[in-house]
Structure formats: structure tokens, C-alpha cells
Amino acid sequence: MPELPEVEHFRHILLPLIVASVAETSASASTTTSTTSVSSPAVGLECPPPLPTKRFPSQEDIDLINDGCYVMKDVLRKGKMLCIVLQKQLHDTASSAKKNGRGVKRKRQQHSNLAEENIGITGRESTLYLSLHMGMTGRISSPNNVPSLESLSGNDAYPPPHTHLIIRSNGKEAAFSDPRRFGSVLVNVGDNDATTWSSNSIPTFQDIAPDALHLSEAHCTMLKSTTFDPDATQPTIVEQLTNKKKGIKGLLLDQRAVVSGIGNWVADELLYRSCIHPDQSFLTIDEAHVLVKEMQYVLTTAIACSKNGVDYPQEWLFHRRWRNGGGKGHDNSKDFDGKRISFVQSGGRSTAVVPSRQKLKARKRVCQTTTKKSISNNECAGASLTNGEVHRDKKEAKAIKESRKVITSGSGSRKRSSSDEASMGIESMTSRRRSMRLKN
Incomplete structure (x- = not known):
């Protein structure tokens, strides 16, 4: 396509x-003559x-x-x-x-x-x-x-x-x-x-998302500009690519999601150069920045090559992904550096991936931010937590909750905390008021 x-x-x-x-x-x-x-x-x-x-x-x-x-x-x-x-x-x-x-x-x-x-x-x-x-x-x-x-x-x-x-x-x-x-x-x-x-x-x-070339060029220009506005409410392309549950290749192929114009081979090229697995979800800010930078480079380079009638750079995955001597059970293709290329299904399409370069990392959504002002260093640091780190945080929270329950070792009876005593006092007051109304 x-x-x-x-x-x-x-x-x-x-x-x-x-x-x-x-x-x-x-x-x-x-001004032309009649013979023309x-x-x-x-x-x-x-x-x-x-x-x-x-x-x-x-x-x-x-x-x-x-x-x-x-x-x-x-x-x-x-x-x-x-x-x-x-x-x-x-x-x-x-x-x-x-x-x-x-x-x-x-x-x-x-x-x-x-x-x-x-x-x-x-x-x-x-x-x-x-x-x-x-x-x-x-x-x-x-x-x-x-x-x-x-x-x-x-x-x-x-x-x-x-x-x-x-x-x-x-x-x-x-x-x-x-x-x-x-x-x-x-x-x-x-x-x-x-x-x-x-x-x-x-x-x-x-009916389609903003153009991928225009968005990536605007983002790269904004990074070079000294008039960057941190209070802008319009989400940038980087923010739209981060912390999404959907696999990144499927997100790029969806012409109505974040950008339009990216298809199968361009998506594979971007992810290969960015060292991101096609099924990776919950991208970090740093990964999204690299991806947008490669998006701008690949698109502008490919357009210039087509205009000048020359081939794409030889180190691109483009030249090897069409050799479907790879494919199911026959992963014989190699990239420019000699690393093995595997062909998998991602985003509903046949996908070329280099496993040694593009590793799938287990992640979960750990923070959600609505505006740029609400993004703090501590919150964004949690955006790249692995499953083990998230599990450890849950165990610590559970230990803190258990520490609030003081259990006696002899009788096994539970000591009342100040909150429990306060709630029981309120219940006794309401019962006394109810009995007084019945007497009256």
C-alpha cells in the first residue's frame, strides 16, 4: 500500500x-502566434x-x-x-x-x-x-x-x-x-x-488524524525553539504516544488515532531505528521523543529519495523486510548489521522485528496526567516501572495497611483504635437519642 x-x-x-x-x-x-x-x-x-x-x-x-x-x-x-x-x-x-x-x-x-x-x-x-x-x-x-x-x-x-x-x-x-x-x-x-x-x-x-510529517516536523522545530510554552493545553504528539495500553505499531497504523500517513513499512522502519518493539505499550516520554525524531527523519529522507530518484539508505530495514524468505519458520533474513530479522504479527499486519535490538518490556499504567503542570518528576519517574517494581510497591502499601491493625498476642482480641472508638461513640449517642424519642 x-x-x-x-x-x-x-x-x-x-x-x-x-x-x-x-x-x-x-x-x-x-501573445502567441496563430500557428502555435x-x-x-x-x-x-x-x-x-x-x-x-x-x-x-x-x-x-x-x-x-x-x-x-x-x-x-x-x-x-x-x-x-x-x-x-x-x-x-x-x-x-x-x-x-x-x-x-x-x-x-x-x-x-x-x-x-x-x-x-x-x-x-x-x-x-x-x-x-x-x-x-x-x-x-x-x-x-x-x-x-x-x-x-x-x-x-x-x-x-x-x-x-x-x-x-x-x-x-x-x-x-x-x-x-x-x-x-x-x-x-x-x-x-x-x-x-x-x-x-x-x-x-x-x-x-x-475524518483522519493530523499528518505525521507535519506533526513530527512541528515537534522537532518546537524543541529547537527558545519560545517553548509549558502552559500550552493542546497535547503534543509525544504526550499522545505515551502511556497508551495499545501496542505502539497498532497505534501508528490507526489513521484516526494520533497521526495519519504511516503504514506497514514506515512503522517497521521507525520502530527498528528507535529500538522499540512493535507490541510495546505504555511508552515513556524519552521513547516517544526518539520515535518522533525518527519519524521526521524517515519521512523527509524517503520523500527526498523519491524526488531525486535514488534508493533509500542501505542501512534501512526497508531493503530486507520484503525478502520474505523470513516468514513463518524461516527467519533467515538479517539487517544491515547482520542481526536476525523475525517476522511476526503486530497491529494486524506482518511485521519485521529484530529481537536483539527491539525488546518487549512488561509495563503497566502507573500515572495519568491531564495537564503539563500536573506532571512532576516523581510521577513521570514511575511511568517506566516494570511489573516487579509495581508489585513491590503494592506489597509495601499492604504492609503499611497491616501495620495499622494492632493485634494482641495473648488473647487474640483486637485493640480498638481511636477511629474505632469514635465510631462506636457516635453509634451509642444515636441509640440513646432513639430510646429517648420512644419514651416520649
Whole structure:
């Protein structure tokens, strides 16, 4: 499955299709000679048959977008999700209407009829969001750049096999292909007066956790900054990763929990470099700091390697985890340092782990804090207690409780403590008051 580094690479493939300004495009077109063919800035979508039936726009919606004079204004990413921002051209389309004559009026009437039939879009919206999810085998390609995936056999033909959507804009094109058809293309209506876009305004971005790259970079920048605010109430990524009962790999793979964009191989790489077992729960503050630092390094390095067309660093576990000569009963793979790699199930996924480097530590939740001010050194020191230390603390507490019970050795009778005598005195007073009321 394409993960954050691959999806960010797909975003870079789509960037040349963005139309910076319709006015600039029109001006450049007016200065060209008549012998030069100028492509329209309007976006054009083509869906080669067969058209996917699930989580994909209908042919009617595709036609409405093509006839709506939309231009591609931006390509955003959050986690593993891409969003193409389409905006109506601001210039008057009277010239195109005059050119096409009555056919335009007939198409507009058809679009109005489709709108009355509760079709998602009408083609008259000022802003549309075209969201793409890669699923298991989805990828974005261009005539000059056909990315390869580990899950797919090498095929650099364009458009790739199983292409479901071709996007043309700004004189360029790109294709979305998905052999296993677990990906999706969704169309959502944006704000009418939107001039800028954020993850909060895009429906498909609202259901997932913050982006792993942005959070890790912000955390590393905050650590270097001298204006750190200890009174901030918003929990940091480190606080969200610590003291959780769920195994750390399962927590990272959950796209709605702490971060989005991390998949199977990225999670294995982070935990391998951080020397943390995938099933480890109740991470300490120090472990979470190391994990976030490695998260920022692995993601930025992988993106840079994809952009420059070079392999990932040779010491990465990535190059060995795909050799499933490991697997059940055949742990023959070794990491860059010659240490044995085992393949286990963690977080519901096949996981590469180096036992000599990533040890599972037994822990329990020992402190819960709600704000940064309530975290003291003594409380946080208990966050990394082992089972034996917790058991010893329980024994000491039990001994203190038993010491409060004074038992005589001769008669075996129990001496009354001051609290017992006080409670008995209250009971005798209430009984005397009850008897006096009965006499009256």
C-alpha cells in the first residue's frame, strides 16, 4: 500500500498540472502566434472503461466537471489522501457559448435536469474537491514519470494498465491507476467564496488524524525553539504516544488515532531505528521523543529519495523486510548489521522485528496526567516501572495497611483504635437519642 512518502511523490507529479492564474494563461495565449496551438487551462477528466462502480464518480459527474470550465488550483495531501482543488474560471464563458451554439444550452438544460434528480454536483459550483485514495495498489503517473511500487511488477508504460482516471490540465496530463481497485475517487463541493484551502475545509481530510510529517516536523522545530510554552493545553504528539495500553505499531497504523500517513513499512522502519518493539505499550516520554525524531527523519529522507530518484539508505530495514524468505519458520533474513530479522504479527499486519535490538518490556499504567503542570518528576519517574517494581510497591502499601491493625498476642482480641472508638461513640449517642424519642 502506498504510504506517506509515496503519496507525497504522487502529489509532486500532479503539481505541474496546476494553473497558477487564468488571467496569466489568457495573456500568454493572446501573445502567441496563430500557428502555435494553445491548450485550454480548463481541466479535463477521462475515465477509460470499465468504470469502477464503488467509491468513484459516475460518468454524469465526470461530464459535469468537464463542461463546467474548472481549473486545477492546488493539490493537497493529508496522510495517505490527496485532494485536487478545482475552481471555476473567473472569466466570462460567453465566447465558448457562442462557439458551441445551441449545444451549450442543451447541455445546460441536461445538467439542470440531473441536478433535480439529486446527483451530487451540478457543474455550477465555484469550488470542487477531487479526493483520491490509493488503496492497496493505486498510483499517480505521468508520461515522464511512472513510479514503481513493491506490490506491482515493473511496468513503465503510460498510461499504466488498470488506469481508471486520466487528468488533463495546463497542457499536461496524469493518470490514476489501481489494479486491485481498493482505491477511491470522491467529489465534494467546496465553499463558494473559498480563496485558500486547509485540511479543515476538505471533507475527506476531516475524518483522519493530523499528518505525521507535519506533526513530527512541528515537534522537532518546537524543541529547537527558545519560545517553548509549558502552559500550552493542546497535547503534543509525544504526550499522545505515551502511556497508551495499545501496542505502539497498532497505534501508528490507526489513521484516526494520533497521526495519519504511516503504514506497514514506515512503522517497521521507525520502530527498528528507535529500538522499540512493535507490541510495546505504555511508552515513556524519552521513547516517544526518539520515535518522533525518527519519524521526521524517515519521512523527509524517503520523500527526498523519491524526488531525486535514488534508493533509500542501505542501512534501512526497508531493503530486507520484503525478502520474505523470513516468514513463518524461516527467519533467515538479517539487517544491515547482520542481526536476525523475525517476522511476526503486530497491529494486524506482518511485521519485521529484530529481537536483539527491539525488546518487549512488561509495563503497566502507573500515572495519568491531564495537564503539563500536573506532571512532576516523581510521577513521570514511575511511568517506566516494570511489573516487579509495581508489585513491590503494592506489597509495601499492604504492609503499611497491616501495620495499622494492632493485634494482641495473648488473647487474640483486637485493640480498638481511636477511629474505632469514635465510631462506636457516635453509634451509642444515636441509640440513646432513639430510646429517648420512644419514651416520649
